[in-house]
Amino acid sequence: MGDSGFDITRARPVPRRFYDRDPRRVARELLGKVLARKHGRQLVAGRIVEVEAYMGVSDPAAHSAVGPTARNMVLFGPPGYAYVYFIYGNHYCLNVSCMPPGDAGCVLFRALEPVAGISKMFVARGLPVPNGNVRTTELRQLSSGPGRLTQALGITRARDNGKDLTRFSDLTILDDGFHAGRVVITPRLGITKAADAKLRYLLAGNLFVSGPRI
DNA sequence: TTATAGATTGCCT
DNA sequence: GGCAATCTATAAT
Numbered sequence: 001m002g003d004s005g006f007d008i009t010r011a012r013p014v015p016r017r018f019y020d021r022d023p024r025r026v027a028r029e030l031l032g033k034v035l036a037r038k039h040g041r042q043l044v045a046g047r048i049v050e051v052e053a054y055m056g057v058s059d060p061a062a063h064s065a066v067g068p069t070a071r072n073m074v075l076f077g078p079p080g081y082a083y084v085y086f087i088y089g090n091h092y093c094l095n096v097s098c099m100p101p102g103d104a105g106c107v108l109f110r111a112l113e114p115v116a117g118i119s120k121m122f123v124a125r126g127l128p129v130p131n132g133n134v135r136t137t138e139l140r141q142l143s144s145g146p147g148r149l150t151q152a153l154g155i156t157r158a159r160d161n162g163k164d165l166t167r168f169s170d171l172t173i174l175d176d177g178f179h180a181g182r183v184v185i186t187p188r189l190g191i192t193k194a195a196d197a198k199l200r201y202l203l204a205g206n207l208f209v210s211g212p213r214i
Numbered sequence: 215t216t217a218t219a220g221a222t223t224g225c226c227t
Numbered sequence: 228g229g230c231a232a233t234c235t236a237t238a239a240t
Binding site: 061085087088089090093095108110145146148151188190191192 | 230233234235
């Protein structure tokens with residue numbers, strides 16, 4: 001097993017109280033956890049290496065800034081649930097709700113390091129499945145970016161919005177005891193409002209983050 | 215390696 | 228009607 005390999009024998013769902021906190025704290029501590037998708041018996045999973053915190057109604061960049069709507073209502077519910085939205089006519093993005101009901105903080109998943117079901121990820125992404133040794137440059141195409149990782153895991157709004165991520169189901173966040181290394185904090189990407197707030201968290205030196213490696 | 219434009223859907227004003 | 232928490236192809240350096 002490599003140093004970032006997934007230890008399924010130790011994996012436990014991250015409990016709801018973990019998410020019932022400030023999104024910045026949740027974001028930092030989600031690094032190193034595993035996002036796991038089950039397609040029947042097949043496991044497709046990636047280690048969380050990059051996330052962003054969104055701070056609820058007080059955060060101009062957050063979808064919750066406009067108050068509760070049909071689209072964002074999961075964010076105003078209890079912590080530990082999936083908020084999936086569709087963006088730019090092409091992509092889905094996955095968040096997990098934080099804070100108690102009424103407070104709309106959340107964490108956006110931006111990049112995963114593939115750890116299980118890698119050939120399924122290539123298929124889901126519409127990429128050729130490599131034969132023989134898989135190069136890191138090929139692996140990076142699978143889930144380095146919020147739209148890429150949802151496509152690799154088959155996450156859609158219709159299927160997954162509102163799903164409880166703290167229960168064993170077909171979409172769960174797991175802790176396998178992995179110890180994350182140094183964390184780097186930068187401004188969030190792809191936004192125009194509150195663009196200078198440093199709320200993006202990534203693992204230092206990890207090859208699978210989106211954008212330039214740090 | 216960096217820069218730019220185009221795709222394409224649905225939420226919100 | 229405007230525009231978005233993105234990705235990809237293509238072009239130029």
